[in-house]
Amino acid sequence: MQKAERRLMEPISGAAIEKTQHAIQRSTKKAGAYFQSILFHKGLLYMFIGFLLGRAVILTEILPFALPFFGVLFLMKKDKALIGALSLAAGGLTISLETSLIITCHLLFFLFLQKAGAFIFKDRVRTLPFIILLAVAGTRIASTFVLYGTISSYDGMMAGVEAGLAFILTLIFLQSIPLISSPRYKQSLKSEEIICLMILIASVMTGLTGVSYMDFKAEHVFSRYMVLLFAFIGGSSIGCTVGVVTGLILSLANVGNLYQMSLLAFSGLLGGLLKEGQKIGAAAGLLIGSMLLSLYGGGTSDFMATMVESTAAIVLFFLTPKGITASLAKHIPGTNEHAMEQQLYATRIRDVTAHRVDQFSGVFEALSQSFNAFYEKGEADSARETDLFLSTITEKTCHHCYKKERCWVNNFQDTYDLMTQVTNETSANTYSVNRKLKKEFHAHCSKATQVEVAIEQELNEFKANQKLNKQVQESRRLVAEQLLGVSKVMEDFSREIRRERENHFLLEEQILEALQNFGVEIGHVEIYSLEQGNVDMEMSIPFCQGHGECEKIIAPMLSDILEEQVIVKHEECGLYPNGFCHVSFGSAKSFKVDIGAAHAAKGGGLVSGDSYSMIDLGVGKYAIAISDGMGNGARAQFESNETIKLLEKILQSGIDEKVAIKTVNSILSLRTTDEVYSTLDLAIVDLQDATCKFLKIGSTPSFIKRGDKVIKIQASNLPIGIIEDFEVDVVGEQLKAGDLLIMMSDGIFEGPKHVENHEIWMKRKVSELETNDPQEVADLIMEEVIRTRSGKIDDDMTIIAAKIEHNTPKWAAISTNRYFQKKKQSVS
Template sequence: MGRGPWTVSRWTSKLRTAAEHVFFRWGFVIVLIGFLLGRAYILTNILPFALPFFAAVYVMKRDKMALAFLALIGGAFTVSFGNMVFTFASIFTFFVYNIFFARFTKKIVGLVPFQVFVSALTAHLAVVYMQQGSVVLYDVFMSTVEAGLSFVLTMIFLQSVPLLSERKGKQQSLETEEIVCLIILLASILTGTTDWFVRDMSIQHVFTRYLVLVAAFVAGASIGSTVGVVTGLILSLANVASLYQLSLLAFSGLLGGLLKEGKRIGVGLGLLIGTSLITLYVDKKADIAVTLLESAVAIIMFLLTPRGLIDRLARFVPGTQEHTADQQQYLRRIRDVTSHKISQFANVFQALSSSFAVYGYVEEQDAEKEADLFLSGITEKTCQTCFKREQCWVNNFDRTYDYMRDIMKETEEGTLSRNTKFQKEWNKYCVRGSRVTELVEQELAHFYHNQELKRQMRDSRRLVAEQLMGVSKVMEDFAKEIQREKENHQAQEEQIMEAFHSFGIEVNHVDIYCLDQGNVDIEMTIPAASNQRGECEKIIAPMISDILNETIIVKGYEDSQYPNGYTTICFGSAKSFAIDTGIATAAKGGGLVSGDSYSTMELSMGKYALAISDGMGNGERAHLESKETLKLLQKILQSGIDEKIAIKSINSILSLRTTEEMFTTLDLAMIDLRDASAKFLKIGSTPSFVKRGDRVIKIEGSNLPIGILDDVDVDVISEQLRQDDILIMMSDGIFEGPKHVENHEMWMKRKIKELKTEDPQEIADILMEEVIRSRGGFIEDDMTVVVAQVKKNMPKWSTIPIMSKQAQ
């Protein structure tokens, strides 16, 4: 008993696979379409469908060409022998022209519509001439119309035939042009059923209404009415008596799409209402019963259509919920693959970092052995041929080794020549003492030079290891951010959906990626019409803020490309603090190019960075160096690498880039906008100041400028800023600029304390003006001052207590 559902599912899957094999692999779809298109005609005697379909199959599915030919000939023969003759003649003429064109060009696809036009025109005129013995102007006109329609239909069938002859990939969706072409092809196929009746019911009417029902249910009112208009227009061309079908199908598709919320019953009711109204309007009371019966059969067929088939069709139509869900599922798979790849790369960088770090550590541990190897080389050149070798190195090894280490140490310190007592003891102990001493002095310089190179190599490996570890950490964090979508927030999503629905706001879909405090990330899909006046910022975001007890703002929109579609809105946490900045700068002597550079940047991790760099000297060269330093800093910080590693990397790059004497200072402040905590990194820069009410706090570091040493030691100064604190950063041209001032720090603190304004730009301008006035209006050095005020971030809209609304 337990295997029953599994057995049914297995047999259903096998049946579906077999049906797809027959329809697509064997070409039954091609046969069915060809047979109906062979029967299709418009305006009594115009046959524009057969040749375009054959040409499309010939180009797209050449292995099914014979099936298409036989199906078209068979369908035309069921109408009349003349239709069969014309169909055969047009296809034969197409082959003749195809052979002719193939001799001159290989671009067959682009010429197919023109070949069809010429073939249809030639075949029609030839058949008319054989039947009548002459050709009049009317025949030429009708042949040209038929050839023109065939030309247009060929371009349409070239796009739509592949959609019915083979299965489209799961992640592919139909473009608007493809949908229209497919509708035209289906309507043309149904034209072949014009004279098929079952008990006065038209098979054509039943299937066209069924097609409109499916389109309205899958894609809504716009596509439903479009299908009705196109289908009705083509059917009215085939039979002028069916002209009222155009309005009937269009109106029914519109009503069915509008009643889509009522599921299948609502769409079917829309068809019944449209059928009744249009039939009464055209005053065909005798046909009302038959028309309603045709609509009822179409509705029954629609109700019996499997849900799975409807869902599969909906996945291909942009703007539908099924298409959106399918695309989201595809994106989740892509994100999983991307996250896995990034994690693998992170592991590779971590392994490389560990390899570099371990290799450098081992070499550092072996430094003592290097000295032993050096002394071994000295003894090999001097003691190897000495007759007292065994006495020195076998009987008195420790004493001899201590003497050699002392000689090495004295030579290194430069005191060997002055230590005559030691030299006498050594010469008395060793018969080749002077030779050993001279050789140590000669070889020691080379030894320490090699040691220095190895030390630099170790430092470089250590720096590379730190950089690789930093890159690994960034990639690992990025992979975790991508994987956060896997977290199960279904309960919270349902809670938000229920809250909004109870409040009367239509929400289609909610995706919660992260609910961490200060890092909320939510995507919501709503109808495009629901955000025409900024309702997301004014209503939805404040309601989410009340639910999560945190200020939420709109981070971005993704509008629908289709009418009556859905808009995707991204919501995120608002930062608790904001930074307002003011900047003043001046070049030495009032020039245009300053050696100082500054930068203010908002980083992706919710941090705000302010930086000042002062290049050595003045002018163009200093400007380029300081600007390059900040450019590198910005790129590295925006990648997420730790600020200490970023500064070490910049120092390494500037040290290796040129052999000239060149260095720059760097004053960096990074403020976390979530809690206003700040980190200061001062590399050869002047102090910064924080004005907090009447207090002035100095922030100072003691690191050397970048580029002087191969390895820079970065000290990080942490400070907790508060609301309305004013941070003032400056270059040495401002700090040391005032003339006749002994204590620059006290002078600057006094000027900051005397400030009567809290506007950052006014503060920057005032300090710049004070320094220039103290110099009698002359600018002695490049000057830059950056002022930042920490402000509480106030949301535009207050929260809306949605829970209290629910309670009521």
């Protein structure tokens, strides 16, 4: 007994608690699923709505709700139509037998018209409101004639009003019933859908008319509960709208409820305004609205009844689980829950897209590996090719020889080695002078002369096949590299997709407050990234009449706040209707490149075989390229221009520069059988750290002038288009602020006349330059080269000078450190 007591006194273990929690969660989920099954799949929801709509009567005799509900249910949930019909008739029976009979006649006449119309009209959705209009009007006129024997103008008018309301309600129910017919709502509801849903709920609450306890009416309690619930979820606008719609429907059912519309609308407005106080604040809004409107509208006699009804609604509101309010808030635009749900949805879409991109990247990588597997070729493959060649020779010569068995069975290795040596020597054109090998082979083989002739004949075809196989293997290797490059680009793209847009709401408010306190008027601020070196934000500001406030004031202030150089990337003036401008700000690069270029065609003509381009790669890198086509004239210009254009497109796609150059080479070498080629001189500068990659394909050296020092950049690569397979040597160099990079074609480098060492001459001319202006440098060197040839231009000439400088925006000297000294820490 004591042991049992001690076990009971021991604390419950964490595993047991976790197990109990899991069991409770499973039971809750199971109960929720069972409730949803009964509510939606078994038809309990439609039974409840149908019963109350069968009781809904407006203007004491009009029944516009029953048939639209049944018609929409018959169209969308035909298996639940019978439940809806029986519940409508049962609800009407609680009012009177006559009401139930009219509803039944409505349903029967509708089914008749629906069956008849199905043979004529195919679009059942569009014809449904008109069929209901005819069914309601016909039933009302027929029932009046049967009961009273005559039809007055008043009866006709009431029939028209009832039919018109049924027509409108059908359109509304077509929008609202699908929203409640499934537990899986849409991602978000439009304003029209919310109003339609409110009309449906108010119509259902109309069926509560007449249900009361003492002086407390059920429709008042539930209408205030609904207004309070939606005001708490959607704010004052939704709360006020729900109050107006609900009060209007209830006042149609009972003229005495007309002041309820004002009470509900005012209470919804106050409840929404006080929702920041959570449920207590929203409840206080309802109490205040009920108190003021009851005293103003109904006097002190109805004051207690109104306050008790409002209190009952508040009790229901506090008993509403948080999960229900959160679930409803997900579908109402403007709520935090809806924003989070949309963000989660966007995140899921982003992850699915990134996963698909990853899959494509994996496919390209697998294809690249597959092509590489074909490309790998070892000694075994070479031996196999030799065996196949020798087997062809022996089939033509040794197959009918009487010494076949002695050579290939008894002395296989000696015969194989001799024929291999003869083949190799013949391939190298040295067999005829190798008398020792020739004498040894003739002594060994009785058909030596016939074998030698066969080897010479087959060797040409064998070499052609080998060359073709090599071209195929090289093409496969190039395709493998290109596929791998595409795979890398897609992998980087997937990584960019997965980068979430961070929530910078607090930072946006702090920056907005700081700028406004400084006296700068700002419409709104949107921050997309605050990553070091990659700041990205947008603002709307009043039109500055061209005074440049964004560049002169706002950008320096943002630089002080974020402790990073920020500049204006893009500005659109007067974009918004109120005259505001849309401005994009971003991080300034640490370095910038100033370019100067000089260009001349052979003989002073208009068509040059040289092409050049300055390419902004868009990822903080800047490329400078010069291509020199073989020869001069239009054909050379076409080749060099094609090289530059292809390189531009491929580099901007994000593919690695080495793969890009090999791709261009492959395209140009396979495009034509003519012996045409072009050189390429490419420099890619990283604007963040000033590192530079040089890729020189058959081009002349480049020079870097750093003070009095001149550095030569050179690499040995064949020109593009000569051979398909070539390796690209990349030369790297760390540039510094103030460096002058000079790139040129062979027309400049080899242009000076009577110069033995062009490199020394060019270094001397660069070192003697007294200016650092890129354009002046390019003009001076070209002028010097032309002057050595007495003013003649014997070849196409192109020279580009690029100066590397620190990037300091024009208005960066403006400092607001004193004002923002305290702001920096809070924002960062």
